[in-house]
Structure formats: structure tokens, C-alpha cells
Amino acid sequence: xxxxxxxxxxxxxxxxxxxxxxxxxxxxxxxxxxxxxxxxxxxxxxxxxxxxxxxxxxxxxxxxxxxxxxxxxxxxxxxxxxxxxxxxxxxxxxxxxxxxxxxxxxxxxxxxxxxxxxxxxxxxxxxxxxxxxxxxxxxxxxxxxxxxxxxxxxxxxxxxxxxxxxxxxxxxxxxxxxxxxxxxxxxxxxxxxxxxxxxxxx
Numbered sequence: 004x005x006x007x008x009x010x011x012x013x014x015x016x017x018x019x020x021x022x023x024x025x026x027x028x029x030x031x032x033x034x035x036x037x038x039x040x041x042x043x044x045x046x047x048x049x050x051x052x053x054x055x056x057x058x059x060x061x062x063x064x065x066x067x068x069x070x071x072x073x074x075x076x077x078x079x080x081x082x083x084x085x086x087x088x089x090x091x092x093x094x095x096x097x098x099x100x101x102x103x104x105x106x107x108x109x110x111x112x113x114x115x116x117x118x119x120x121x122x123x124x125x126x127x128x129x130x131x132x133x134x135x136x137x138x139x140x141x142x143x144x145x146x147x148x149x150x151x152x153x154x155x156x157x158x159x160x161x162x163x164x165x166x167x168x169x170x171x172x173x174x175x176x177x178x179x180x181x182x183x184x185x186x187x188x189x190x191x192x193x194x195x196x197x198x199x200x201x202x203x204x205x
Contacts, residue, residue, distance in 0.1 A: 005143040012147025019123040022158040027181035044110040045159035051115025063129040075199035081122035082192030092182030
């Protein structure tokens with residue numbers, strides 16, 4: 004197995020998918036759920052993210068080419084969706100119950116995608132797969148994805164412990180901070196998409 008590629012995949016996806024940063028967002032979106040429902044949502048989000056990542060890793064470029072969609076467009080769309088979620092976290096205009104009603108199942112949207120398996124992670128995985136040519140390299144990419152997704156699941160699985168430690172006021176504070184950081188990530192994604200469009204036009 005290509006250990007250097009494995010380390011590169013893990014570090015890149017860990018930074019992009021940000022398991023620690025997922026905790027406050029997960030807590031805010033599942034605030035009204037029981038511990039059992041929260042754990043089920045964490046597992047469902049993991050399955051959704053894994054499915055999305057695997058599909059785009061194998062068929063991503065073909066799908067985008069068929070639909071005439073660029074990677075920049077995918078990234079920009081994901082950024083716009085994250086802006087809406089970040090505004091809700093910042094303003095507190097949407098409670099956990101309202102989130103559940105609006106998204107039907109928060110494990111699918113926005114947790115599974117675009118928070119866990121967002122445009123950044125999808126693009127990174129597609130690039131790693133396209134750059135691989137040997138079985139050892141494909142194995143390294145696959146294991147790296149599995150490690151990061153596993154860390155994401157553990158972060159959400161034990162989010163309740165963090166919630167008990169922080170208390171209600173602490174969770175409220177962390178939620179606002181998470182909204183601010185998420186909005187910055189979203190703006191950066193949109194800016195990168197615009198920059199890619201400008202370079203493509205030039």
C-alpha cells in the first residue's frame with residue numbers, strides 16, 4: 004500500500020470534512036432528538052456520506068461530463084446551500100424540531116450531504132482517484148476515506164457527551180460559533196468556485 008498517498012488522503016479529507024467541527028453542527032441539528040434517535044441519525048449520515056463519496060469516486064467525472072457540470076459549479080452550489088444552513092445556526096431562527104420538519108431527515112440533508120460529503124470532499128476524492136493507477140494506490144485512497152468517515156461517525160456518536168459537558172448555554176455558544184465558521188467555509192467555497200470560473204473563461 005502507498006503509505007504516502009494514504010497519509011495525504013487522510014490529512015486532506017480530515018481538514019476538508021473537519022470531524023471536530025461537525026460536533027456543534029450535529030448537536031444543533033439534533034437538539035430535540037433522544038439519544039437513540041441521535042445515534043441513529045449519526046449512523047444514517049455516515050451511510051449517506053459513504054454512498055455519496057463512493058459513487059462520485061467511481062462515476063463522478065462521468066456524471067459531471069454527462070450533465071455538462073463543472074467542478075466549480077458543484078462547489079458553488081454546495082457553498083450556497085451551506086450559507087443557508089449557517090444563517091439558521093447564527094440567527095437561531097430554526098429549532099431542532101423545525102429542522103427535522105424542513106429537512107425530513109437531517110441525517111440525509113444537511114448532515115450526510117453537503118456537510119460530510121460536500122463538494123470539497125467530493126472533488127478531493129475524485130482527484131485522488133483520477134491520479135491513481137495501481138491497486139496499491141486505490142487501496143490507499145479507499146482506506147484513507149474509511150478512516151476519515153470513521154472519525155466523523157465517532158465525533159457525532161459521542162456528541163452527546165460533549166453536550167452534557169458544555170451544558171445548554173455552552174451548546175448555544177458553540178452553535179453560534181459553528182454558524183460563523185460554517186458561513187466562512189461556505190463563502191470560501193463560493194469564492195473558489197468563482198475563481199475557477201474566471202480562470203476557465205480566461
